[in-house]
Amino acid sequence: MLKNIAPCFIEDLSYCFSSTNTTIILNVDPIQSSQNLPPKYYRDYFHEVLTFVEKMYLPILNTDELQFLEKYYRLSEDAQCLFIRLTNRTKSFFKTNSLSYAELYDIQSCLEELHDQGFIEFINPTHAHAIEEIANLFTKPELLKLTEILEPEVAPFKNIRKPDLIRWLLYDYEALHLIKHIHLFEPIVEVCFEKEVSLIKYLFFGNRYADMTEFVIRDLGHVKFQTFDETKFTIRFNSRKEVDEHLTISLMREVFSAIKNEYPPEEIFDWYMNWQIGFAPLMAQNSRLTFDELTLKVALWLEKKKLYTQALQVYELTDLVPSRERRVRLLYQLGAMEEALALCLDICNAPLNADEKYFSIDFKEKIQIGRASCRERVLQ
Secondary structure: OOHHHHOOOOHHHHHHHOOOOOOEEEOOOHHHHHHHHOOHHHHHHHHHHHHHHHHHHHOOOOHHHHHHHHHHHHHHHHHHHHHHHHHHHOEEEEEHOOOOOOOOOOHHHHHHHHHHHOOOOEEOOOOOOOOOHHHHHHHHHHHHHHHHHOOOOOOOOOOOOOHHHHHHHHHHHHHHHHHHHHHHHHOOOEOOOOHHHHHHHHHHHHHOOOOOHHHHHOOOOOEEEEEOOOOOOOOOOOOOOHHHHHHHHHHHHHHHHHHOOOOOOOHHHHHHHHHHHHHHHHOOOHHHHHHHHHHHHHHHHHHHHHOHHHHHHOOOOOOOOOOOHHHHHHHHOOOOOOHHHHHHEEEEEEEHHEEEHHHHHHHHHHHHHHHHHHHHHHHH
């Protein structure tokens, strides 16, 4: 029940496992321990999530999400179980012949029902953009067998590596041609309603990456969650706008983590500044802290990359501690003594916490000494 696991509403799920909120029990083997769970435990967990979201956030769900709920409840119990199993995995595409779950005796019937009701769809020409992801579902022997069906003029060597084989297929054949033959070779399906399911999980867990596994951890005894009074839960989001903004910021956090090592720091700076120009001015106050946390993360990264001027510009977008301290230090390092002193005095007069207060007192003296030394050198 919900009294044992509460919606976290945080970007970093590690908070849920901190000493103040949980007690780590044992490193239990989840495969062996899963025998102690109900046969359709994932469905039970998902329904806990749905119950909470419908109770707390039903007014802010959009038409697509409400239609998803209506259609989901019309599914048979087994079809619901299979759908939840698929949505709880990281992939979007699945080989239907490889699906096997002990609690589901007739997966083929479940697949047919999910397809008829629009919860999955077989790959078709619209999936051409995902051909590499689809090809990676197959083993190397399976891909070699598919290659034989394609009847190439020059076949690849049998000892070719799988990544090279996939590159060869993508180079020699159009994506649409491959999609057609893969569909005939083995049925592949894509899970639908991913956006709606992601939103529902976000409203419960408070982040984009938690799933039903959190309940498994709880019920297997890996973690004891802090007990919460369900009657005292309050909603975090008062409007759909706030939900969408938090989701956007969460997505941008993921994008930043993905691209920061792929592109030059200067391009990362331009990317972030261009995005925030259109986002920050219209942002709800409720989204401010989440935005500030991401902004501080980007600024600290730019400073670490020694892009001091750019880092300073990003720090200026937020007052979240320690952004003002970092601005003072960078201004001082860049030789802008008067600006550094002015900001330091502002912090001293209105510190946001004790760290800011003590920093401003100490660094103010350092700036004043440095400024005096500069004047002496000028006079000499």
